[in-house]
Amino acid sequence: MYFLELLVSGIAVGSLYALIAMGFVLIYKGTGVINFAQGEVIMVAAFIAYYLTKGFGIPFLLAVPITLVATALLGAITERLVIRPMLGEPVFSVVMITIGLSIFLRSMAGIVFGHHNYILPNPFPVEPVHIAGITLSHNHIWSMGVAFCLMVVFFLFFQYSRLGLGMRATANDQDTATLMGVNIKRVYALTWGISFLVAGVAGIFLANVMVLNVGLAFVAISAFPAVILGGLESVPGAIIGGLAIGVIENLAGGYLDQMVGGGIKDVTPFAVLFLVLMIKPYGLFGTKEVERV
């Protein structure tokens, strides 16, 4: 039973990692850029949800769509003002811009929202759900469900929709995609908007299990091994990577932490990251790049 409890709670935490990882993957898949400001977007989204519910007294169910629209808009504005001027520039330069963006957003969040600790009012029932002796919180059940639904939606989107295919083509080769008639500017704006929206979903769920403060931005680092494990450009990979990291982390915490006096739980995801990079550098579901000379 102990093992099962650890396994299931690992899956529950993993679903949160999966949501964060999905945000990284969407931008990479659509633009070929790793957005280092993803954690800050999660934090900003959580603050927006907090102020809507606590500050303006808006019901949670209404605050969620408003938050998601706001974060999607923030994504589109970011793309227009920060990323679009970088079109055609080396990917490395764009990555550096995202690092700058992360510092900017964190500082602005401190100025606008303050540096205190906040508690997002819990919209879910406090009483957990018991299934065959396994305990799960409502928040975790919802995050697992939402992560799975988003995975299906984005998988279908990238596989079958014209826009999704356009996004993949743009990430693969901007020039060729342009020649093939793909509206790169539109693709970029949508990619950043959708990715920020997914970060918004992650932010709302995370703020329900953690204390909300500017430091919430750093949670994205915890999800990074999941992105690498699943493969940078695979949406199902992000989900499976997230779940796997959650489970591995929890099992290590439950079994190994006591043997060595604690600390293994936090190191394990990064040990996995190193192993994956050595054995499968493109991740479990990433696409191996083949260069022909």
Place this chain on the structure above:
Amino acid sequence: MSGKAKFIKTLLMTGLLVLLTACLAMAGGRGVTDKEITLGMVLVKTGPVAALGIPQGDGMIDYMNYINEKGGINGRQIKVIWEDDGFQAPKSVAAVKKLVARDNVLTIMTTGGTNQTIANMKNISRYKIANIPNAMALEFFEPLHPYIFALGALYEWQYQVIVDYINDDLKMKDKRIGVVYTKKEYGKKGLDAIKKRAAKYNIPVVAELVLPTGAVDASSQVLALQQAGANIVITCDVLPPIISFLKTAEKYNYWPQVFGFNWATDDLLVKACGPAAKNYIGAGFVGGWADDSPGIKLVREIAAKYDRKPKLTSLYIGGVGVSMLFAEAIKRAGKNLTPDTLKAALETLRDYDTGGIFPLVTYTTKSHAPAKKVKLYKADVEKKCLVPLTDWRSPKDM
């Protein structure tokens, strides 16, 4: 230049220097004029740990404003300049130099946390900055540092008091302690102190688990503690992870007696956790917001006056208390206020009563050590605050 001209120039320069020094002395020395005293403080205002600096700084400034409105001290108004160090030692060092060299402050009431104060130790001596750090470390007072006045029981002492309480007062059979800590200075010191003290009482420590500050979840820690049969959990962590821990424990219907130290002894914990905090007991070296003591009543009055609603009440209380000690020392130093007379005045505090904000404060020329006392508070879920469980207590001599 001839030898005579050189001599006259040197004489003139020396004369000017003497005149300047005399003028400064007449005016009251560094940071002091007939009408105003300029003080500095270096405390984090931005960044991930800003939540810890802002309420303390607000408390310090509010008390000085309160004093100013009552006519100041010895006819002088107090001006406080707050420099933000972002909780980084290099920035703290730069801020200290700026406050002394450019703003010409009398002293810097606090130079921040442990690392920042240690990084500033040479400057504190060189510029004679009498200060009370916003942290607890043995290095501050052993060996005696002439200008550092330590305040607040060391982490080790706090955990000794907690384990003493577990042994002497906690009505529970078959006590089994689990420790949840973070791999930071206070976490490691706490763990070590708990293990040593528990060994003296023959209380087994059945689990030691790390819970980092930014942990997304505490499920594995809670499950492991349950598995190990810990019916007492002592946390060596700050508020956010403990809030996560208590909420997760509630989810698993796990109700051990939970203890925490001063950085996690705040009303916010009860407000955030609700019923999940019902078994929480925290140690603190400042009075609680709901106390009836005259000092805490004054703190509440000051907060209301300046329209403050501090999120972390314990830090705001501590801030008011620190300013209260400096105000008293400035008063005792009298008209001839210099860094040296201020330090000497602080050293005259004997069992100084802050009205319940701190335990009685004593500093001498031979010791700037803090009081070894803490109070234990328990969560009152109905009132959404911490209420006193004990009076001030010291670790038992063993």
